[in-house]
Amino acid sequence: MACIDLDLAHAYRPKPQSEADYALLPLKMRFEDGGAYALLGPSGCGKTTLLNLISGLLQPSQGSVSFDGRDVTAQSPQQRNIAQVFQFPVIYDTMSVAENLAFPLKNRGLTRARIQARVGQIAEMLELSAQLDQRTAGLTADAKQKISLGRGLVREDVSAVLFDEPLTVIDPHLKWQLRRKLKQIHHELKLTLIYVTHDQVEALTFADQTVVMSRGRAVQMGTAHALFEQPQHVFVGHFIGSPGMNFLPARCPQPGVLALADQELPLPPHAPQQLLQAAGDFTLGVRPEYVRVSPSAQPEALRAQVLQVQDIGTYWLLSARAGGQTLKVRLPAQSQPPAPGSAVWLQVLGPHTCFYGRDERLISTAEAPST
Numbered sequence: 035m036a037c038i039d040l041d042l043a044h045a046y047r048p049k050p051q052s053e054a055d056y057a058l059l060p061l062k063m064r065f066e067d068g069g070a071y072a073l074l075g076p077s078g079c080g081k082t083t084l085l086n087l088i089s090g091l092l093q094p095s096q097g098s099v100s101f102d103g104r105d106v107t108a109q110s111p112q113q114r115n116i117a118q119v120f121q122f123p124v125i126y127d128t129m130s131v132a133e134n135l136a137f138p139l140k141n142r143g144l145t146r147a148r149i150q151a152r153v154g155q156i157a158e159m160l161e162l163s164a165q166l167d168q169r170t171a172g173l174t175a176d177a178k179q180k181i182s183l184g185r186g187l188v189r190e191d192v193s194a195v196l197f198d199e200p201l202t203v204i205d206p207h208l209k210w211q212l213r214r215k216l217k218q219i220h221h222e223l224k225l226t227l228i229y230v231t232h233d234q235v236e237a238l239t240f241a242d243q244t245v246v247m248s249r250g251r252a253v254q255m256g257t258a259h260a261l262f263e264q265p266q267h268v269f270v271g272h273f274i275g276s277p278g279m280n281f282l283p284a285r286c287p288q289p290g291v292l293a294l295a296d297q298e299l300p301l302p303p304h305a306p307q308q309l310l311q312a313a314g315d316f317t318l319g320v321r322p323e324y325v326r327v328s329p330s331a332q333p334e335a336l337r338a339q340v341l342q343v344q345d346i347g348t349y350w351l352l353s354a355r356a357g358g359q360t361l362k363v364r365l366p367a368q369s370q371p372p373a374p375g376s377a378v379w380l381q382v383l384g385p386h387t388c389f390y391g392r393d394e395r396l397i398s399t400a401e402a403p404s405t
């Protein structure tokens with residue numbers, strides 16, 4: 035296993051001039067030895083480019099890749115000792131399941147006994163033991179992709195195992211099982227795993243640390259909890275969660291007063307310093323889970339009108355309009371939601387509320403280091 039350090043940028047076109055010319059903007063990032071990571075973001079944000087730079091399938095147009103402090107930028111995936119699992123199965127149809135799993139080990143010259151033991155272990159983990167002697171040709175796409183996963187995980191001496199959307203071809207109900215399985219396998223094998231996906235549930239259930247990417251930029255690396263509770267960038271607030279965070283343009287017209295959605299509220303005591311100093315416009319972010327709804331007037335709440343109430347099964351999703359802004363609110367399934375058209379008061383200020391200036395999170399006075 036290796037600790038992987040990136041200090042690079044990548045443009046597919048020569049002589050990049052503007053940010054738009056880069057597939058990956060300059061980034062510094064460390065993947066710790068034995069960690070489980072996900073690269074998460076929408077299509078075209080640069081996930082595969084980043085994965086290919088780590089593996090050595092691609093050379094960065096600037097900067098370097100280091101494994102355990104050693105510069106490997108010029109090395110191939112073989113030299114870097116990387117295992118990769120792709121979207122679609124990469125297996126030998128003429129071989130049995132066991133032969134496919136054993137293949138990467140035979141290439142490394144391991145003894146027969148050692149190969150048998152490891153193949154048995156991986157097959158058991160992936161619930162392939164009963165099919166070990168079967169030829170792979172007639173197997174389902176699900177089973178073939180499980181073998182691909184097994185081939186990626188079978189070697190103990192790899193620097194890292196990289197997965198590029200490996201569950202795309204997997205049936206939805208099996209996907210859920212395999213995600214949990216991969217997490218368990220990571221726990222048992224302690225390999226460094228890096229997993230590309232555009233699915234937040236997949237990323238957050240698999241990884242200890244998720245890197246959220248947007249337009250060639252790695253905007254935040256963090257645990258599921260950190261990405262949910264303290265999105266460092268508005269994109270993270272918007273992309274993580276279902277639905278994503280509510281954002282409201284806001285400003286402080288005078289000290290201690292917060293103006294948003296055409297209304298004025300008292301500024302909370304732990305608001306960021308920039309707000310206390312009433313410095314410019316900013317954005318308030320609050321997750322639909324943390325907005326409190328009241329049917330009667332509340333002094334520190336926004337007056338709003340209910341637009342729509344949807345029954346999502348496990349919760350009610352309420353849309354409400356306040357001063358030209360639409361907010362989403364999640365209410366417990368067992369609660370009685372207000373009727374569309376009725377007036378409500380929305381409590382948007384609380385310990386989970388975030389503030390943003392130029393899309394970046396402003397640190398609250400409670401978090402700021404004391405000087």
Ligand SMILES: Nc1ncnc2c1ncn2[C@@H]1O[C@H](COP(=O)(O)OP(=O)(O)OP(=O)(O)O)[C@@H](O)[C@H]1O
Pocket residue numbers: 046057075076077078079080081082083084232
């Ligand atoms: N070989 C290439 N040549 C030129 N541009 C490329 C090449 N590969 C990717 N790009 C561009 O680089 C940007 C990032 O692409 P990349 O495939 O890394 O994104 P992604 O997040 O993995 O997307 P997806 O989820 O759709 O695979 C995109 O704008 C893409 O068009």
